[in-house]
Amino acid sequence: MSNKLALFDCDGTMVDSQANICASMDQAFTKHGLVPPDHHLVRRIVGLSLIEAVSQLLPGEDAELVAAVTQSYKDGFFEMRQAGGVHEPLYEGLLETLEELEASGWVLGVATGKSDRGLQHVLETHGLLDRFVTLQTADRHPSKPHPAMVELAMAEAGAAPETTAMIGDTSFDMAMAVNASVRPVGVDWGYHDEHELIEAGAEIVVANMADLHGILNR
Incomplete structure (x- = not known):
């Protein structure tokens, strides 16, 4: 059975977890000289794997930039967690x-x-x-x-x-x-x-x- x-x-x-996700995405985009996406768009991609989510937020961009922004998001989220700033x-x-x-x-x-x-x-x-x-x-x-x-x-x-x-x-x-x-x-x-x-x-x-x-x- x-x-x-x-x-x-x-x-x-x-x-x-939307506040943490939006903040980390803002930080990752800014680090690469990109305009952070509207938070409504960020909430739309929550649930996808991170690389796929960033790809959708950067349509048409090359894979190298997408990978770099993805890694910056991971690094920023980890640093925020280590500093006790993640609230879910x-x-x-x-x-x-x-x-x-x-x-x-x-x-x-x-x-x-x-x-x-x-x-x-x-x-x-x-x-x-x-x-x-x-x-x-x-x-x-x-x-x-x-x-x-x-x-x-x-x-x-x-x-x-x-x-x-x-x-x-x-x-x-x-x-x-x-x-x-x-x-x-x-x-x-x-x-x-x-x-x-x-x-x-x-x-x-x-x-x-x-x-x-x-x-x-x-």
Whole structure:
């Protein structure tokens, strides 16, 4: 019998990290003499692997510049974290939702565009590292919406497509779920709007964290 797997995106779904992401992107662009992108555009690419995100913010630029800006973003984010300047608060009600899901037989996982180091920092900061049986990041997979993250998560968790739900706030998450043939469940407190989530394949878009447990158990 396959386990029930609730697979969560991180940025925009479990934690609100947009201030840190926008600040680091500003710094990286400025370092290379570039005009920082509008923060609305930055929020649009949250969830993609970093190199893909920077590529979309620098359309038409050569690969060398994209790689340099990407590395500057990584370096700046790391320095900000070391200085204690990274604040990624949990969305209200997440802890209670995770507890409810575990109590009703779900195993938990994460599939995120963050790096291994970034995800570990978030989970350790909030005391969540031991809650998840599988952690998939951009360090070891193609960018969303490629299904590789979901496929390996299911293998590690002993789950099947019909017993797995991907919970996320972006169209990239929903498209990845569709590509992996798992249940796509959108949330509206993140970085893409309800219409985009549905257009990308979301079965439903949840408005309140407190409703997530009940929806997954339908």
